[in-house]
Structure formats: C-alpha cells, structure tokens
Amino acid sequence: MVRSPEPHREHLFPWVKPYYAEPLVLSQGEGVWVRDKEGKEYLDFFAGILTTSVGHCHPDVVSAVEAQMRRLGHTSTLYVTEQQVAAAEQLSRLSPGDLNRSAFTNSGTEANETAVAAACIHTGRSEIIALRYAYSGRSALTTDLTGHASWRPLPTQTVGVKHARAPYVYRSPLGDGATEEENTDFFIDDLVEVIETTTSGRPAALLAETILGVAGFVVPPSGYLTRAAEVIRSYGGLFISDEVQTGFGRTGGAWFGIEHSDVVPDIMVMAKGIASGFPVGATIATDEIAESWSSSSISTFGGNPVCMAAAVATMTVMEEEDVPARSAERGDQVRRALDALDTEFDWIGEVRGMGLMQAMELVEDPSTKEPSPRRAQAVLEAAKDEGLLVGLGGRHGNVVRMGPSMLITAEEVDDAMARLARACRAADGTP
Ligand SMILES: Cc1ncc(COP(=O)(O)O)c(C=O)c1O
Structure with missing residues (x-):
C-alpha cells in the first residue's frame, strides 16, 4: 500500500526519478490504457519507454x-x-x-x-x-x-x-x-x-x-x-x-x-x-x-x-x-498530426522519427535552435493533465518522445493526438 505522496524518496536510490512534479503512481494497465491509484485513466503513448510493445497485460x-x-x-x-x-x-x-x-x-x-x-x-x-x-x-x-x-x-x-x-x-x-x-x-x-x-x-x-x-x-x-x-x-x-x-x-x-x-x-x-x-x-x-x-x-x-x-x-x-505494417500505418497518422502541430507552434524545432517512434524537438526560437527544456516539461505536464503519457529525451531534455504499443488503433491515435494538441496549446501559454 503506497502512503507517502513521494513514496520513492523513502527507500529507493535518488536516481529513481519519476516524471512529473507530482509523480504518477500507476496501478493497472490494459492495452494502451493505464490507471493511477485513484482510478484516473491515461492513454499511454510512451509504453514504459517503448517496451509494452503489444500493450499492457496482453x-x-x-x-x-x-x-x-x-x-x-x-x-x-x-x-x-x-x-x-x-x-x-x-x-x-x-x-x-x-x-x-x-x-x-x-x-x-x-x-x-x-x-x-x-x-x-x-x-x-x-x-x-x-x-x-x-x-x-x-x-x-x-x-x-x-x-x-x-x-x-x-x-x-x-x-x-x-x-x-x-x-x-x-x-x-x-x-x-x-x-x-x-x-x-x-x-x-x-x-x-x-x-x-x-x-x-x-x-x-x-x-x-x-x-x-x-x-x-x-x-x-x-x-x-x-x-x-x-x-x-x-x-x-x-x-x-x-x-x-x-x-x-x-x-x-x-x-x-x-x-x-x-x-x-x-x-x-x-x-x-x-x-x-x-x-x-x-x-x-x-x-x-x-x-x-x-x-x-x-x-x-x-x-x-x-x-x-x-x-x-x-x-x-x-x-x-504484422506489427511492422501496423507501425508504419499508425506512425504515418501520428506524423501527420505532429506536422500539423509543427506549423501551429514555432517552438517546435523539428518533428522526426520513423514508424511508431516519433518525436518533437522543442526550441526557444527556431532560428537559434536554443533547446527549450522548460517547454518540453510544460508539454509533459499538460499532456498528463489531458490524460496522455509521453516521454522526454535529448541532451537537454527538450525532446518530447512518443512510442505507444504497436497494437494501438487508429481511433486511439486520433484520441492521443487530440490530447497532445490541447497539451501544446496549454504549454504555449507557459512563461
Ligand atoms: C538504445 C538502448 N540501449 C540500451 C539500453 C539499456 O537497456 P536497459 O535499460 O534494459 O538496461 C537502452 C535503455 O533505454 C536503450 O535505449
């Protein structure tokens, strides 16, 4: 039973650093969906670092x-x-x-x-x-x-x-x-x-x-x-x-x-x-x-x-x-949505990836390409508020990474991309 609000700090090494200002305590999963201990549902678009390849608890x-x-x-x-x-x-x-x-x-x-x-x-x-x-x-x-x-x-x-x-x-x-x-x-x-x-x-x-x-x-x-x-x-x-x-x-x-x-x-x-x-x-x-x-x-x-x-x-x-084919198809769908976000927000420096391995590198200004870890953190947190889990990466922690289960459906991709778009709009207002 988890009691402390930051249970990982008490008995684990400090390098166990969960995402989010308020770490997420996950307790259940099915397919691309996970639930926290309060029962709130999240669409898992990072799959435990690209790992639950055919979904949680297949x-x-x-x-x-x-x-x-x-x-x-x-x-x-x-x-x-x-x-x-x-x-x-x-x-x-x-x-x-x-x-x-x-x-x-x-x-x-x-x-x-x-x-x-x-x-x-x-x-x-x-x-x-x-x-x-x-x-x-x-x-x-x-x-x-x-x-x-x-x-x-x-x-x-x-x-x-x-x-x-x-x-x-x-x-x-x-x-x-x-x-x-x-x-x-x-x-x-x-x-x-x-x-x-x-x-x-x-x-x-x-x-x-x-x-x-x-x-x-x-x-x-x-x-x-x-x-x-x-x-x-x-x-x-x-x-x-x-x-x-x-x-x-x-x-x-x-x-x-x-x-x-x-x-x-x-x-x-x-x-x-x-x-x-x-x-x-x-x-x-x-x-x-x-x-x-x-x-x-x-x-x-x-x-x-x-x-x-x-x-x-x-x-x-x-x-x-046939996950290679599914990944190609769903990956194109993700990519189209990310390219649309790229045209909406000038702090998206580059969208890149292949298949269901797609990322957005965030910058302060597209001409200087100065990395923007603060914007990436804001997107990560806003996505969580929208019930979407994404990951971070990059030397400066300024890249938003996505890699869901390869059995994700087209509807679930649309849902994830709508949540991500709302998260980007929320992060756009971040100072
Ligand atoms: C490309 C690559 N190689 C090796 C590893 C190490 O794998 P593990 O964390 O299972 O030891 C990782 C982990 O993220 C990785 O991304």
Whole structure:
C-alpha cells in the first residue's frame, strides 16, 4: 500500500526519478490504457519507454506467463528449456541475414555488454567506437559507451571506448543549407578520423543505435549506417546494431531499424519490446562470432523460462498482427498530426522519427535552435493533465518522445493526438 505522496524518496536510490512534479503512481494497465491509484485513466503513448510493445497485460502474454509460472519458474542457463530454445529459434527467423545464435540476459544493458564482449573475443581487440548522444545502459561499460555526461555518474572506467559524432542532422555543424548527402559524408569522415586519430587503428567494433533513442529519436541521414558499417569493417572491426528501442517493428515496415539500410549487422542487441514488459535482453550474432566465445559464462536469470514464455508469446502476437505494417500505418497518422502541430507552434524545432517512434524537438526560437527544456516539461505536464503519457529525451531534455504499443488503433491515435494538441496549446501559454 503506497502512503507517502513521494513514496520513492523513502527507500529507493535518488536516481529513481519519476516524471512529473507530482509523480504518477500507476496501478493497472490494459492495452494502451493505464490507471493511477485513484482510478484516473491515461492513454499511454510512451509504453514504459517503448517496451509494452503489444500493450499492457496482453491476454496471450499473461496466459503464457501464468501457465509457465505454474509449470516451472526457474532453471538458470545450466539446464535447457523448451521456452528458451523456442525464443532463440523465433529470433533467428525474424532477424536479418545469417544472425542465428542468441544469448539471453535480463536487460538492454547486459545485452550490450554481451555484444561488446563477443566482438572483443571474436576480433581479439578491445577498442570500441560508440556515438556521442548514444545511450547504452547503466553498467560500467555501458555508461562509458553512452554519449551523455548526464547519464555517466562515474568517471570513465573502461579503456578503449571512443565516441564519433552522432549523425544528428538538425544540429549538424554544416547548418540547414547542407544536403542529406553532405551530412552523411561529414559524419562518415568524422568516424574515420576518430578511428585513425584516437584508436590503435584496430577497433573491435562500432556500436550504433539505428535511431538514437535517448538522444531524442535522432534519425541518421540516408546512407550513414551502411557506410559506417563499411568503414568499421574496412578496419577489421564488427558492426553492432543496438535495436533496444528500434527493434520489433517499431520503425515501421521492417522488423529491425537496421533493415532500412542496406547492411546486415554482425551482432544485434535487443531488449525492451521483445517481451512486452518482461525483463529480457537478447544478443544475436552469426554462428562464427558466437562460436568464438568458448570460455565459461552463465546467467542465473538469463533465459528464465517465464521471461522466455513472455518473449515467445509477444513475438507470436507481433507476427500474427504484422506489427511492422501496423507501425508504419499508425506512425504515418501520428506524423501527420505532429506536422500539423509543427506549423501551429514555432517552438517546435523539428518533428522526426520513423514508424511508431516519433518525436518533437522543442526550441526557444527556431532560428537559434536554443533547446527549450522548460517547454518540453510544460508539454509533459499538460499532456498528463489531458490524460496522455509521453516521454522526454535529448541532451537537454527538450525532446518530447512518443512510442505507444504497436497494437494501438487508429481511433486511439486520433484520441492521443487530440490530447497532445490541447497539451501544446496549454504549454504555449507557459512563461
Ligand atoms: C538504445 C538502448 N540501449 C540500451 C539500453 C539499456 O537497456 P536497459 O535499460 O534494459 O538496461 C537502452 C535503455 O533505454 C536503450 O535505449
């Protein structure tokens, strides 16, 4: 029973920082709807950070989990379970190219750790290139991979991580006049320069999100990811695609964000939406890369049968419902509504994203592009008053991020966009 108005402050670490001046205590969910403890309903347009991919408490996921928990709740990786094998088979079928061997863990953080370890073991090298503005997790290595000081509480602990420029066209030093192609050239040149000037020239891997999520849904310019993979491979390194946010149909028209580019990664990292809220991280690699890792490793909870049952049920619903197609269609609908808001409010600097991963970067003035975190906070709070949950992101916390369940209906999208428009009008009056 929650008693204190700020219950999280009493017994949790201060980094547990819920959204809102008055934090929301959620107690129930169904589909895209959640309720707080007073019974007020909210349309969840952020899905617990793009995670309840087929909605809250999807009946197929709930019954798979219930049944598995009654049958067998835990084994560790010392024993084989049918659920883990089934999840690995399904993942291999959905993944591009010859990505075939999976390692299951409990989070995106661990999945990235596993990917980097696999790359270092396979190449016999230890330098990793990451992107500025990226977010990779909360462990020692993954905070080093992360490209935001605000998400790196400790000084750098692991040697060998170097950051190339994020392919962030809206804030590109080339300015608004440059073409997409010129931007791609510029960011690729930077990647080459980082490898040649800050590493031994023998990097193990480049780790890149296909859309930089925490950065505020930064979509790389066309051709960037394909060429970035070519660059890292030309130096003998592997290309790791972090699909923690962009995986499983989220970007519309494809299962994984990288499939919009003409390249198959050597290793792919997934978490969040894979099990619609159950803690699952997955790292998938080619047979050859996976085979390099012959030394011992275990995961007590990785591949837990209940989590695997949730993952299989979620992926099955996703396939039956064709979420990549749904995401493309509903994403276009969201985008049209956001573009209309963009013409109404000059403090919306840019609308961007793909599929059901859409964002608005808010600025004080479109010509200076000075970030406006205060306006973003105002939109977040006003949306809550309207019964709509959205997220924030960006280096300055000035990007409003949206990523609902991919089973959201057209009517629910219209409803969400009407609420967001009212929230923007309320925020427009904010001093
Ligand atoms: C792209 C990306 N990678 C990795 C992670 C870390 O995942 P987790 O929070 O499950 O450890 C996140 C979390 O937001 C993420 O967005």
